[in-house]
Amino acid sequence: MSKELIIIDGNSLVYRAFHALPFMTTKEGLHTNAAYGFTTMLTKLINEYNPKYIVVAFDKGKHTFRNEIYEAYKANRKETPLELREQIPLVEEILEAWDIKTLKDENFEADDIIGTLAHLAKKQNFKTTIVTSDRDILQLVDEDTKVLLNNKGISDVKLMDTEAIIEKYGVTPKQIIDLKSLMGDKSDNIPGVRGIGEKTAVNLIQEFENLENILNNTDKISAKRVQNLIETSKEDALLSKKLATIITDMPLAINCEDFSFSPDNNQIKTVFEKLEFRSFLKKMNDISLDLEDTQMTLLGMEINLIDVPEATILVEKKELEDFYNKISSIKKVYYYTSGQLEKSTLLNNIIISFEDESSSLQSYYFSTKYSNLEIALKILSDKTIEKITYDSKKLYNICNKENIAINSLNFDIMLAAYLLMPTSNDYSIENLASIYDNTLLNYKIDKTNHQSYLIWISIVIYKLEKILKNNLNEDKLSNLFETIEMPLVEILSNMECTGIKIDTDKLERINIEISEKIDKLIEEIHSCCNEKFNINSPKQLGVILFEKLELPIIKKTKSGYSTDVEVLEKLEDKHPIISKILEYRTLTKLKSTYLDGLKQLVNNETKRIHTHFNQMVTVTGRLSSSEPNLQNIPIRTEIGKQIRELFIVDNNYSYLLSADYSQIELRILAHIANDEKLIQSFLEDEDIHLRTAAEVFNVNLTDVTPLMRIKAKAVNFGIVYGISDYGLSRDLKIPRDEASIYIKEYFSKYQGVKNYIDEVIKEAKNTGYVSTLFGRRRFLPDINSSNFNRRSFAERTAMNTPIQGTAADIIKLAMIKVYDK
Numbered sequence: 001m002s003k004e005l006i007i008i009d010g011n012s013l014v015y016r017a018f019h020a021l022p023f024m025t026t027k028e029g030l031h032t033n034a035a036y037g038f039t040t041m042l043t044k045l046i047n048e049y050n051p052k053y054i055v056v057a058f059d060k061g062k063h064t065f066r067n068e069i070y071e072a073y074k075a076n077r078k079e080t081p082l083e084l085r086e087q088i089p090l091v092e093e094i095l096e097a098w099d100i101k102t103l104k105d106e107n108f109e110a111d112d113i114i115g116t117l118a119h120l121a122k123k124q125n126f127k128t129t130i131v132t133s134d135r136d137i138l139q140l141v142d143e144d145t146k147v148l149l150n151n152k153g154i155s156d157v158k159l160m161d162t163e164a165i166i167e168k169y170g171v172t173p174k175q176i177i178d179l180k181s182l183m184g185d186k187s188d189n190i191p192g193v194r195g196i197g198e199k200t201a202v203n204l205i206q207e208f209e210n211l212e213n214i215l216n217n218t219d220k221i222s223a224k225r226v227q228n229l230i231e232t233s234k235e236d237a238l239l240s241k242k243l244a245t246i247i248t249d250m251p252l253a254i255n256c257e258d259f260s261f262s263p264d265n266n267q268i269k270t271v272f273e274k275l276e277f278r279s280f281l282k283k284m285n286d287i288s289l290d291l292e293d294t295q296m297t298l299l300g301m302e303i304n305l306i307d308v309p310e311a312t313i314l315v316e317k318k319e320l321e322d323f324y325n326k327i328s329s330i331k332k333v334y335y336y337t338s339g340q341l342e343k344s345t346l347l348n349n350i351i352i353s354f355e356d357e358s359s360s361l362q363s364y365y366f367s368t369k370y371s372n373l374e375i376a377l378k379i380l381s382d383k384t385i386e387k388i389t390y391d392s393k394k395l396y397n398i399c400n401k402e403n404i405a406i407n408s409l410n411f412d413i414m415l416a417a418y419l420l421m422p423t424s425n426d427y428s429i430e431n432l433a434s435i436y437d438n439t440l441l442n443y444k445i446d447k448t449n450h451q452s453y454l455i456w457i458s459i460v461i462y463k464l465e466k467i468l469k470n471n472l473n474e475d476k477l478s479n480l481f482e483t484i485e486m487p488l489v490e491i492l493s494n495m496e497c498t499g500i501k502i503d504t505d506k507l508e509r510i511n512i513e514i515s516e517k518i519d520k521l522i523e524e525i526h527s528c529c530n531e532k533f534n535i536n537s538p539k540q541l542g543v544i545l546f547e548k549l550e551l552p553i554i555k556k557t558k559s560g561y562s563t564d565v566e567v568l569e570k571l572e573d574k575h576p577i578i579s580k581i582l583e584y585r586t587l588t589k590l591k592s593t594y595l596d597g598l599k600q601l602v603n604n605e606t607k608r609i610h611t612h613f614n615q616m617v618t619v620t621g622r623l624s625s626s627e628p629n630l631q632n633i634p635i636r637t638e639i640g641k642q643i644r645e646l647f648i649v650d651n652n653y654s655y656l657l658s659a660d661y662s663q664i665e666l667r668i669l670a671h672i673a674n675d676e677k678l679i680q681s682f683l684e685d686e687d688i689h690l691r692t693a694a695e696v697f698n699v700n701l702t703d704v705t706p707l708m709r710i711k712a713k714a715v716n717f718g719i720v721y722g723i724s725d726y727g728l729s730r731d732l733k734i735p736r737d738e739a740s741i742y743i744k745e746y747f748s749k750y751q752g753v754k755n756y757i758d759e760v761i762k763e764a765k766n767t768g769y770v771s772t773l774f775g776r777r778r779f780l781p782d783i784n785s786s787n788f789n790r791r792s793f794a795e796r797t798a799m800n801t802p803i804q805g806t807a808a809d810i811i812k813l814a815m816i817k818v819y820d821k
Contacts, residue, residue: 003125004146005256006051007114009132010058010102016133018084018151020426021244021435023781026276031083035090035275041150042432043280044441045131045602053259056095057113058088060104066243073243075189079498082790087670097267108250109135114248118145126256129159136167136180139246141173156428170202175219178211181241182230190240191699193233195588200226207323207335211241228522232534277440279477286577295770306442308452308459311351312374320375323364327379330354332386334361334461335379338450339398347398350376353462361462363455381405382566388465390414390429392486396761398495406490413461414486415648416468418616419477422778426614427679433460436467447666480775484812485615491621492613492821499608500630501648502598510642511595514587521584527578533583538563548574582809586637594643597628609647620801621776621808660816663688665720672773674800675752689713695749696742715742719753723797757799764798772805 017037026031044050066073095102114130114137121128122144130137133150138160141147147160158164165173182201184192187371196204204221208214215222215234218468221227231235251355265284272281314320327333334353348367350373366376379385380399385408389395414427421435433440440460447453465629472478526532529548533540542561544549551574555562572578601609614624625631633639633647649656661667667686670678681691693704693712704712711732716729730737746755761783764770769779778801782790 002125003053003256004049004051005053005055005117005121005126005128006045006122007128007130007184007260008042008054008056008116009110009114009130009134009137010056010091011110011133012134012698013041013150014088018081018087019254020152022421022424023083023779026274030090030275031087032275032277032564033093033258034084034087036277037434038091039094039277039280040441041095041131045148047441050081051130052324053256054100054102054261055117055259056102056537057110057117058102058104059110060094062104064107064109066109072189077187077286077375082337082785083785087466094271097271099261102164103252104248105671108247112250113252114246115248116142116250116252117256119248120252120254121145121256124256130451131157132435135243136176136185136246137229137806138671139173139244139304140248141165141515152426152428156430158256174412174428175205175210177244178205178214179212179239180244181417182214182235184240185244190241191233191236191539192240193229193237193538195229197592207491211237217467219646223521225519228532229534229536231538232532233537236537236539239449258766276736283438299801301470306444308428308445308456309363309523310445311363311455312367314375315370315372317598320372324375324378327352327385328382329352332377332388333385333562334425334465334600335387335389335395335552336456336457336461337395337398347373347377347402347404347452351451351452353455355460355462361459363458364453365454377404381407383407386410388461390461392489393493393496396490397497400493409490409543410486411465411469412486412489413464413615414467414488416472416481419481419485419776420468420471420475422619422621422776429457429460432464461499475777477777478776480809484774484809484816486725487816488812491815492615492619494819496610496613497802499603499606499610500678501608501650503646503648504599504603505569507599507646508596510639510646511591511599512597514591514639518587518591519588521580525577525584528575528580535581535587541581541735545571545575545577551575587639590634590639590643590654594633598643598646601628618808620805621812622804623770623808623812661807661810664810665803666716667758668773668803668806669720669753669808673752673756675756677750678753689716692716692746696745713743715746718743719746720800722799724796760802761798764794770798770801772802772809773811774806776809778805 010709014034015610017040018034019705021033024036025031031539050393050617056339060463062074067568071713085232092102097323102709103117104110108468115133118128118130118140126144128145129148130140130145131148136332137147138149140158141162143162144175148157149160150157160168162173165171165176166679169179171179172235179201180190180192182193182196182204184190184194184196184199192488200223204214204226208217208220213236214230218231219231233620269281269284272284312321332354334351337347337352339347348368351363352366353361353363356362356677365523366372380387381404387406387409388411389409390412392409395409396406398404413432415428417424417427417432417436430441440456440463441767443456443459445453445456469478469604472481477522483600522535522559525535530545531542531548533544534821535541539560541563545563546553546561554570555564565585567580572582591699598609603610609630611625611630612627616625623631633644635644647656665774666678666683671683676690677695678688680686681688687709689709690701690704692715693699693703693708696715697704697708699708714728714732717723718731723731723743725736725743733737744810760770764780764783768781768783769777771777778797780798783798784796785791
């Protein structure tokens with residue numbers, strides 16, 4: 001019988017934990033959020049799998065054998081944040097206390113160690129589960145190796161075997177390598193075949209099986225554009241396959257039996273005390289530790305897990321009526337549905353819980369199976385009954401689609417968590433439970449059991465409501481939550497469900513026109529140099545421009561010649577090929593981003609685009625839009641205007657109305673800074689940029705030239721965004737010392753603005769955060785950093801966040817007032 005080995009991708013999980021959780025520090029200022037998140041994942045893994053053998057692989061150095069064959073490999077990776085780097089040793093200290101072995105090699109990546117371990121384990125009669133958030137590892141999956149893939153945050157994991165990979169990605173595990181060879185990987189700077197996306201790559205692999213067959217049969221590829229892209233990028237594709245292939249034969253002399261582990265409780269307790277992991281320490285203290293069998297009892301493992309209580313199912317009419325009467329007297333419920341927008345039966349599983357007289361939670365399960373949804377929906381619409389939930393917009397969206405009324409939905413723990421942790425990127429129910437009440441993870445959670453999982457969610461909502469309400473009060477965020485954020489949810493849901501009409505016929509016509517223009521441009525570009533090449537490849541384009549056509553070299557990078565927009569614009573008068581390349585880039589971006597993107601997102605039933613308005617993404621409180629981004633439709637180019645014309649009204653309406661505030665951020669700056677000159681300009685309805693030009697250049701209003709006004713406008717908005725002299729010089733294309741003079745002149749004339757900036761930075765250094773006029777907070781962990789660049793960025797953020805955030809809050813208030821009218 002095979003033994004089970006768990007291999008953990010250390011860097012991957014530490015990185016995921018760092019970005020999933022808000023900054024946490026000890027009293028001494030040691031950052032611990034990544035270490036805490038990793039520990040949460042580790043204990044949960046041991047709880048659920050009870051492994052006897054574990055090993056963790058880490059990266060050791062930045063330069064590996066892959067950099068020898070491709071210097072630009074991972075060259076675009078940002079430097080690891082100092083706050084994350086300092087936590088790697090802490091994680092290793094935690095693993096040492098657990099007696100879990102770690103492996104690293106300076107010439108290879110952690111992926112290669114993992115691949116080699118999986119290969120060795122098979123030879124030693126071990127089956128392997130790899131724990132990672134890196135999709136590249138999926139290429140190792142076979143009958144003896146599975147991957148526990150961490151998709152989001154620290155709790156959302158899925159076990160991936162061969163069948164699951166084929167179902168999700170349309171390719172086999174080994175073909176993941178071929179997939180990456182074609183589509184490349186921006187995060188690793190693997191080139192792939194530029195212009196080939198995931199969908200096209202999957203189709204090619206399904207047809208030809210692997211990269212080599214594709215390269216040997218390009219004449220059989222039906223799409224001319226795809227054929228051309230691959231023929232001109234064969235070298236890049238083959239190089240990408242080398243880079244993407246995980247090594248499985250490193251020279252490692254390892255016996256997997258050595259990866260058994262025996263945690264040292266006292267050592268673990270010492271580490272947790274040092275890192276101030278109070279919830280873990282409490283769990284250890286609450287458990288009677290059996291030193292003879294620590295692996296089964298440590299930190300609430302499987303032996304200590306709690307069963308999720310059962311829910312009551314009401315069937316009889318009298319039972320349902322009695323239940324409703326009881327709820328009507330209690331007037332507060334915890335309400336959650338597992339319904340999904342894309343399913344035909346939307347509200348088919350509902351859990352309604354309430355606190356009884358003895359302060360314990362009672363749960364009731366409603367579903368179409370028992371035909372008892374009527375009471376559940378009646379409660380949802382009853383104005384006298386307060387509803388507390390998780391992810392209220394999902395509930396509004398479902399009910400909007402079904403024409404079901406919602407009233408008195410007053411608290412959303414997901415939204416409350418966003419206000420308290422605006423920098424987090426994981427508000428999953430599991431993650432919130434782990435952050436705010438770790439004991440909630442002690443339940444035996446079975447996501448396949450709808451009823452059990454819903455009950456657990458209701459317990460989380462019930463427990464976190466009190467904690468989050470208290471935290472909102474302490475941070476003075478309750479008013480913002482109650483008067484702006486919660487009322488806005490219903491409005492955003494209404495906007496999403498209503499959508500906006502698209503002229504699909506015109507969309508198709510424009511798409512065809514653009515495609516024809518792109519094809520013609522490709523031919524013209526190739527004829528300019530009498531050679532076919534991949535226009536999307538900076539390497540190949542650089543060779544054509546600077547070696548074959550011998551154009552002047554403007555800028556070089558590590559990987560060769562720079563061919564970015566700035567370079568091409570400087571070369572535009574040197575050769576006719578340049579303007580064609582610029583036009584090609586513009587058209588291909590417009591086509592892929594907007595035309596192709598919009599076409600895929602038109603709802604077949606409504607013929608409308610139903611974008612997602614994201615309320616919990618930006619740290620400033622601004623709304624964002626996705627699938628598609630309707631807040632960023634181009635307008636300045638002729639084609640951009642054509643794309644905007646695709647958005648039309650229905651027959652019942654005559655116009656699309658656009659409304660906006662005039663210079664809202666500068667007005668807010670005038671108010672917050674209490675600057676007399678700025679205030680006077682707005683009260684007298686002056687041209688604010690004209691007035692600023694007069695002040696900065698020391699001339700009369702009548703003597704301000706158009707160029708002066710342009711420069712003053714850049715200064716005005718630059719101040720709002722905390723711009724530096726370097727940034728202003730770049731924007732205006734002027735010397736840096738000249739830009740510095742403009743900024744100094746501005747501050748000498750607008751003294752109130754200068755005082756505001758000094759004060760807000762000083763306050764941020766003392767409190768660690770800044771606030772909008774409505775109390776929204778943004779935490780600035782780098783505001784006192786010893787690193788000049790990090791500290792400077794945090795200072796600029798401190799300057800502009802109160803202005804941008806207040807503008808976002810005002811826009812939201814306007815949305816609420818317009819909606820109410």
